[in-house]
Amino acid sequence: MTVEIIVCIKQIYDLAQIKIDTSKRPVTEGIARKLSDFDRNALEEAVRIKEKHGGNVSAVIKGTKDAAKEALSMGADEAIVYNVDTDSLGTAYMLAGLIQKMKYDLILCGEASIDEYSFQTGPRLAHALGIPALTYARKIELQDGDVIVERDLEKVYEIVKTKLPALVTVTKEINEPRIPTLIQILGASKKKITELSPSKPDAGVETLSIIAIEMKRKEVILKDVENLAKIIMAEK
Amino acid sequence: MIFVFSEDNETAFEILSEANKLADSSKSKIAAISFGGTEDDYIACGADIVFSINIEPHEDSVVEGISVLIDQYKPETLLIGSTKFGREVAPGIGQRFGAGCATDCIDFSKDNENLTVKRLVLGGRFITTQRFLRKPQIATVPPGRFEKNINKSRKGEIIKISFKPAKTRVQVMETKKKVPQEMKIEEANIIVSAGRGLKKKEDLKLIEALANVLGGAMGCSRSIAADLKWLPEEHWIGLSGHKVNPRLYIAIGISGQVQHIAGIRDARTIIAINKDPNAPIFKSCDYGIVGDLYDIVPRLTEILKKKS
Numbered sequence: 410m411t412v413e414i415i416v417c418i419k420q421i422y423d424l425a426q427i428k429i430d431t432s433k434r435p436v437t438e439g440i441a442r443k444l445s446d447f448d449r450n451a452l453e454e455a456v457r458i459k460e461k462h463g464g465n466v467s468a469v470i471k472g473t474k475d476a477a478k479e480a481l482s483m484g485a486d487e488a489i490v491y492n493v494d495t496d497s498l499g500t501a502y503m504l505a506g507l508i509q510k511m512k513y514d515l516i517l518c519g520e521a522s523i524d525e526y527s528f529q530t531g532p533r534l535a536h537a538l539g540i541p542a543l544t545y546a547r548k549i550e551l552q553d554g555d556v557i558v559e560r561d562l563e564k565v566y567e568i569v570k571t572k573l574p575a576l577v578t579v580t581k582e583i584n585e586p587r588i589p590t591l592i593q594i595l596g597a598s599k600k601k602i603t604e605l606s607p608s609k610p611d612a613g614v615e616t617l618s619i620i621a622i623e624m625k626r627k628e629v630i631l632k633d634v635e636n637l638a639k640i641i642m643a644e645k
Numbered sequence: 646m647i648f649v650f651s652e653d654n655e656t657a658f659e660i661l662s663e664a665n666k667l668a669d670s671s672k673s674k675i676a677a678i679s680f681g682g683t684e685d686d687y688i689a690c691g692a693d694i695v696f697s698i699n700i701e702p703h704e705d706s707v708v709e710g711i712s713v714l715i716d717q718y719k720p721e722t723l724l725i726g727s728t729k730f731g732r733e734v735a736p737g738i739g740q741r742f743g744a745g746c747a748t749d750c751i752d753f754s755k756d757n758e759n760l761t762v763k764r765l766v767l768g769g770r771f772i773t774t775q776r777f778l779r780k781p782q783i784a785t786v787p788p789g790r791f792e793k794n795i796n797k798s799r800k801g802e803i804i805k806i807s808f809k810p811a812k813t814r815v816q817v818m819e820t821k822k823k824v825p826q827e828m829k830i831e832e833a834n835i836i837v838s839a840g841r842g843l844k845k846k847e848d849l850k851l852i853e854a855l856a857n858v859l860g861g862a863m864g865c866s867r868s869i870a871a872d873l874k875w876l877p878e879e880h881w882i883g884l885s886g887h888k889v890n891p892r893l894y895i896a897i898g899i900s901g902q903v904q905h906i907a908g909i910r911d912a913r914t915i916i917a918i919n920k921d922p923n924a925p926i927f928k929s930c931d932y933g934i935v936g937d938l939y940d941i942v943p944r945l946t947e948i949l950k951k952k953s
């Protein structure tokens with residue numbers, strides 16, 4: 410059985426590089442962007458499943474064309490990119506709108522995007538499409554039209570099974586995403602990128618502000634261990 | 646009406662106390678959703694009404710059950726425990742009702758009619774304020790964020806709800822228990838934490854010895870718990886691990902990436918031991934010492950042993 414896989418990917422700013430302006434707001438101009446960490450795991454897993462079972466991997470990406478190229482060099486067969494900012498409700502409406510027109514057996518998302526850390530898009534999209542969501546996967550297997558997932562929950566690992574089509578969200582532990590080779594990067598330029606501009610959907614929440622959390626610390630550098638021990642005795 | 650749900654009872658108790666604060670300003674009734682056995686406790690913790698649903702709770706049936714109640718009672722707000730279970734239920738309900746949801750809210754207020762929340766974003770370095778644009782307003786609340794408030798003399802109403810959930814599409818084949826852990830790192834006054842600066846698992850002994858002299862608990866970075874699996878998840882500190890507030894936090898061989906710092910913001914004093922003078926941890930600590938942990942930690946442990 411070959412599988413049609415769709416991977417949902419968000420391009421994000423490199424969080425460690427984000428600067429702060431005088432009003433403590435984040436400054437993102439000129440900051441490098443990358444595919445959100447867990448989304449790279451989702452894409453890697455999609456490519457591995459395709460390598461095993463045959464089929465096709467389509468990446469649906471929020472971001473720039475560079476993000477699409479990166480996904481294609483990691484092994485996606487085609488990419489759809491768009492760049493509309495909204496909340497989780499709006500994102501799920503938009504993704505469902507795009508994906509409804511595509512063929513799919515399996516949809517993969519990250520458990521969360523690392524800038525928003527919302528854990529919402531996967532379950533929402535599954536609801537919007539009327540398919541089951543299996544979250545927090547650390548292992549995925551396909552077998553006779555079923556997907557079997559090992560979920561990493563707080564106190565247990567839970568092995569669950571459902572019929573395809575289904576949506577699975579993956580954890581960082583599921584695999585080690587590949588670094589594309591030069592040949593793969595060059596090969597990617599032949600693959601298809603479709604740029605779309607869906608209209609801005611209704612959102613459920615609006616962002617009023619984003620402010621850096623200040624942590625005032627003393628930042629004293631000590632020279633010797635004796636001194637450190639004294640401070641520890643005083644602080645404990 | 647404000648709905649409160651968490652399959653984790655302690656978290657439900659905590660949210661009920663926060664819901665009461667929100668309700669004071671709006672005179673809303675608070676309704677807790679129970680899947681059996683917890684009705685009286687919910688009332689003692691602040692529920693005016695408990696909807697008691699007698700079904701096998703899993704993600705799909707809970708979404709369905711709460712949806713039935715939303716259709717009937719039209720709550721303006723739903724507060725849901727931010728466990729992995731809750732974080733699947735909340736957006737599921739949100740999508741079903743065309744409603745927004747804010748994950749891991751740490752602060753709630755009212756802006757006229759609308760709920761306004763604060764949550765951490767961008768690796769936990771920033772705090773965002775968000776306002777709901779439509780109803781119901783759904784927010785998830787991290788376990789341990791608020792304090793429960795028990796009063797056994799409180800009165801409330803229990804309403805039994807019966808409905809038949811659709812057949813689940815997801816079949817659970819097996820559950821494997823994780824190694825259970827007694828420790829609650831959130832409760833430790835002193836935490837000595839290990840990072841990737843350690844070369845091998847056995848070297849955790851150095852960290853443990855220091856923690857023991859100080860009567861503290863051992864913590865670690867994500868790398869140690871998630872990638873290397875040298876310590877169970879209970880020790881994992883940071884944005885995706887545990888958020889702690891000890892009097893003293895000692896970070897050893899931890900670089901101090903934003904996501905780690907997000908877990909230790911509330912520590913009173915942070916000490917760092919790292920061999921790289923440019924490690925970001927030195928910008929987030931009170932006292933730091935630049936050097937090889939294999940040299941510093943054993944010496945420090947010896948000195949402290951003599952002092953105590």
Ligand SMILES: Cc1cc2nc3c(=O)[nH]c(=O)nc-3n(C[C@H](O)[C@H](O)[C@H](O)COP(=O)(O)OP(=O)(O)OC[C@H]3O[C@@H](n4cnc5c(N)ncnc54)[C@H](O)[C@@H]3O)c2cc1C
Pocket residue numbers: 446523839840841842843865866867868869881882883884885886887897898899900901902903904905908918919920921924936937938939
């Ligand atoms: C969405 C997301 C969530 C995350 N959540 C968390 C989280 O909850 N908690 C968390 O910790 N991380 C989290 N991370 C990962 C985080 O970004 C870092 O990768 C991680 O904290 C690094 O761990 P570390 O400091 O142990 O390792 P490294 O970054 O590799 O640092 C090792 C440090 O040890 C020092 N060192 C090496 N040898 C010695 C020596 N002999 N003596 C002294 N010092 C030495 C080095 O100078 C270096 O600074 C998250 C990441 C993402 C994307």
Ligand SMILES: Nc1ncnc2c1ncn2[C@@H]1O[C@H](COP(=O)(O)O)[C@@H](O)[C@H]1O
Pocket residue numbers: 417418419445447448451469470471497500504517518519520521522523525526527528529530531
């Ligand atoms: N705008 C988006 N476009 C495509 N995929 C997305 C988008 N936002 C989130 N995702 C996917 O949903 C996952 C969870 O994101 P979040 O709900 O933002 O934490 C991510 O890991 C992605 O796989």
